[in-house]
Amino acid sequence: MSFSLRSLPGQCAALALVLGATSPVAGGQGGQAHVECIVNDFWADRQKSYHVPYQGSPQIQANGYGPVVQPIPRTEALRVVYKSTGAERLRGSAKRRVLRYGVLWLVDPAMLGASESETISALLRAGAVISRSNGDGRVYFRARKADAERLAKRAAGLLGQRGIVTRLETTYSPRRSSRQPNTIVSSIGAMSSSVAMMRVEGRLSRSPLQFIEFIPAGMTVLPYGTSFLVHVRPNEYPALRNYIEQEGNSVLLVGARSEVVAGDQASGAVRSCGGRALSRRFPTPVVTYAGRNLATLDVEGQQLRVAEGDTVLVVQRPQWGRGLEIAVMRFG
Incomplete structure (x- = not known):
């Protein structure tokens, strides 16, 4: 998916942001992500495209001296956590033979930034004797402590x-994930996302609830504040696009494309695009993890995993005027 400069009517300008072939985002310098901005030039009846540095989320300092810019987050250590010997039911020479290859981690x-199956394959290629899913979102493998x-x-x-x-941890941890909620990890080298913030006025856009009631079947709908969040798989995206197009007048407010940045919305x-x-008035879920082909969003305490090609839609009622405000975020 990419943004392109094309003369398009205002009604379909927003949807044009999430169509087309992929085009790379300009890489950052010194660990700084860059953003490709798409804005409507109403005087020329077209979109304008330009690149700017990524502006971090403004935060208020404790001393009250105004906002500070959140830097690109640091990288957290990969935790290698002891699970068990994996030989509790064995006895004698059979147990010694298994433990010769180490314990489970x-x-x-x-x-x-990978799925369970990709991680298992990588561990086996790296030399693990066995590697399997732990059933709680983690993967275990057998190896000696030194290895x-x-x-x-x-x-x-x-x-x-x-x-x-x-980081090696030799005490068993029963937690579901080695990553705590709101963990901040580096986003450099992470997958990109295309965002279209738009205003929709049509027959089903009188309220977020009415819009959600008639949304195509199969999409995952979650409550998000006073609005709704919709998780759309790649094969469901054409139906979502057609549904929004049928609503009527869709006007692009602002569009952007950049690498996914953990710790930010x-x-x-x-x-960065104005x-x-x-x-501020249209918040979207915070990215708690940004990987090469996987990202995790915090949806009111729930961890929503999105992969390449997935789309996340947030719908809210505008502070003024008719219709709805919709944020379309497509990953990959």
């Missing part, structure tokens, strides 16, 4: 996470 695929970190780091390299820092890139006020 846990890693979180989300910290590697566990090295093997995990090699697997991370195979998944494109080179130079990652590892999923639509945070629009802030959408600061819009970002």
